[in-house]
Amino acid sequence: MLDLPRLRALHAVSVHGSVAAAAAALGYTPxxxxxxxxxxxxxxxxTLLERRGRxxxxxxxxxxxxxxxxxxxxxxxxxxxxLEERRGLPGGRLTVAAFASAAxxxxxxxxxxxxxxxxxxxxxxxxxxxxxxxxxVARGVTDLAVAHDWDIAPLPxxxxxxxxxxxxxxxxxxxxxxxxxxxxxLVRRADLGGQxxxxxxxxxxxxxxxxxxxxxxxxxxxxAHMAEENHTIIALVAAGLGIAxxxxxxxxxxxxxxxAVPLDPVPVRxxxxxxxxxxxxxxxxxxxxxxxxxxxxxxxGLLPGDGPSVPxxxxxxxx
Numbered sequence: 001m002l003d004l005p006r007l008r009a010l011h012a013v014s015v016h017g018s019v020a021a022a023a024a025a026l027g028y029t030p031x032x033x034x035x036x037x038x039x040x041x042x043x044x045x046x047t048l049l050e051r052r053g054r055x056x057x058x059x060x061x062x063x064x065x066x067x068x069x070x071x072x073x074x075x076x077x078x079x080x081x082x083l084e085e086r087r088g089l090p091g092g093r094l095t096v097a098a099f100a101s102a103a104x105x106x107x108x109x110x111x112x113x114x115x116x117x118x119x120x121x122x123x124x125x126x127x128x129x130x131x132x133x134x135x136x137v138a139r140g141v142t143d144l145a146v147a148h149d150w151d152i153a154p155l156p157x158x159x160x161x162x163x164x165x166x167x168x169x170x171x172x173x174x175x176x177x178x179x180x181x182x183x184x185x186l187v188r189r190a191d192l193g194g195q196x197x198x199x200x201x202x203x204x205x206x207x208x209x210x211x212x213x214x215x216x217x218x219x220x221x222x223x224a225h226m227a228e229e230n231h232t233i234i235a236l237v238a239a240g241l242g243i244a245x246x247x248x249x250x251x252x253x254x255x256x257x258x259x260a261v262p263l264d265p266v267p268v269r270x271x272x273x274x275x276x277x278x279x280x281x282x283x284x285x286x287x288x289x290x291x292x293x294x295x296x297x298x299x300x301g302l303l304p305g306d307g308p309s310v311p312x313x314x315x316x317x318x319x
Contacts, residue, residue: 002040002043002044003039003040003043004072004073004076005036006036006037006039006040006043007040007065007068007069007072007073008026008069008073009022009026009028009033009036009037009040010036010037010040010048010058010062010065010066010069011066011069011070011073012025012026012033012141013033013037013049013056013058013066014058014062014063014066014069015136015139015141016141017055018055018056019033019034019037019049019056024126025095025126025141025142027124037049044061044065046059046061046062046065047059047061047062048061048062048065049062070139070140073140074140074278077140077276077278077279078278080092080282081278081279081281081282087283088283089118089120089283090114090118090120090121090283090284090287090288091118091120091121091283091284092120092121092122092284093122093123093124094121094122094123094124094143094144094284094285094288095123095124095126095141095142095143095144096123096124096125096126096142096143096144096145096146096288097125097126097127097128097132097133097136097137097142097144097145097146098125098126098127098128098133098145098146098147099127099128099129099130099133099146099147099148100127100229100250101230101247101249101250101251102146102148102249102250102271103125103127103250104250105249105250105251105252105299106146106166106249106250106271106292106295106296106299107125107146109295109298109299110288110291110292110295111123111125113291113295114287114288114291118287121284121287123284123288126142128142128145130147130148130205131205133145133146133147133274134147134155134156134157134158134161134274137161137274137275137276138158138160138161138276140276143275143276143279143284143285144273144274144275144285144288144289145273145274145275146166146271146272146273146274146292147271147272147274148169148205148269148270148271148272149205149269149270149272150205150209150267150268150269150270151209151268153205153208153209155270155272157274160276160277160278161274161275161276161277162274162275162276162277162280163272163273163274163275164272164273164289164293165270165271165272166271166272166273166292166293166296167270167271167293167296167297167300168268168269168270168271168300169247169248169249169268169269169270169271169300170247170248170266170267170268170300171245171246171247171248171263171266171267171268171269172245172246172248172260172261172262172263173187173243173244173245173260173261173262173263174233174234174237174243174244174245174246174254174258174259174260174261175237175243175258175259175261176237176238176239176240176241176243176257176258176259177238177256177257177258177259179243179259181243181261182259182261184261185262186261186262186263186264187261187262187263187264188263188264189213189214189217189263189264189265190217192214192217192219193214193217193218193219194219194222195222195242195243196222196223196224196241196242196243197210197221197222197223197224197242197243197244198223198224198225198226198227198233198236198237198241198242198243198244199223199226199233199244199245200226200227200228200233201226201227201228204228205269206245206247207226209245209267210223210245213267224241224242225241225242230246230247230250230251231251233246234246234251234254234255234258235255237257237258238254238255238256238257238258239257240257245263245267246260247269248300249271249299249300271296273288273289273292275289
């Protein structure tokens with residue numbers, strides 16, 4: 001009889017493309033995943049992984065078996081959801097994927113709250129690029145994702161995936177101390193020409209938003225420095241090397257040498273929780289989404305009543 005944990009390991013390798021990435025997603029060591037695959041090969045008397053350069057590739061038989069594993073894992077998920085729903089209490093393991101600033105600025109308090117209130121619930125967090133998280137939910141690799149979108153890049157919710165708004169993450173213009181903008185109450189986008197910028201690399205939503213916004217205002221952006229992490233971007237600004245647009249979530253207090261100035265209109269990215277439709281009744285999902293939204297006002301620095309402007313759950317069709 002095929003062993004479900006070993007099938008889960010094979011499915012993870014199929015989804016993530018390598019043993020190391022599968023191990024990170026499952027919370028195992030690469031050696032443990034390799035051992036699971038090796039045992040599955042002996043059980044099935046089939047070669048499942050082939051060496052390709054420094055990595056591995058699934059054989060044709062492994063791809064068929066991984067698809068079967070996906071179907072079996074979906075059946076198990078439905079059974080676990082039904083049992084948890086009948087108990088009426090959040091429990092079992094819940095895997096959560098979140099982008100970097102949400103993992104740093106929002107999830108620690110949420111996870112600690114869930115652990116204190118629901119000891120039977122085992123939540124496991126993985127930091128994931130936001131453009132990957134929706135697909136991970138759709139394919140059953142993770143149970144719930146925290147992702148974001150901007151006005152230029154609406155968040156896709158494929159069929160079978162539902163989402164709920166967590167809140168709006170406002171962005172500030174961050175400039176060096178002594179910059180002329182620090183004397184203003186606010187800065188309009190039409191005033192941003194002729195500046196040197198620090199931003200994320202091309203292909204990231206923040207970079208694309210900046211390029212489109214400035215070009216729409218009639219300016220060709222002069223990007224002097226690029227960095228992945230907002231804290232690195234802010235450090236470069238504090239050193240006087242440019243200005244940046246930075247979301248508030250996960251940023252924390254600005255270092256000496258950096259000053260936040262409001263932009264008009266204010267750039268906003270929206271945070272969502274996403275999960276598979278089949279798990280909608282699972283108490284672990286509903287309680288985690290509720291806790292995310294409960295923590296958001298304090299994290300975002302909002303006043304009571306200033307939470308999500310579009311409450312409720314949404315399906316694949318955007319409101």
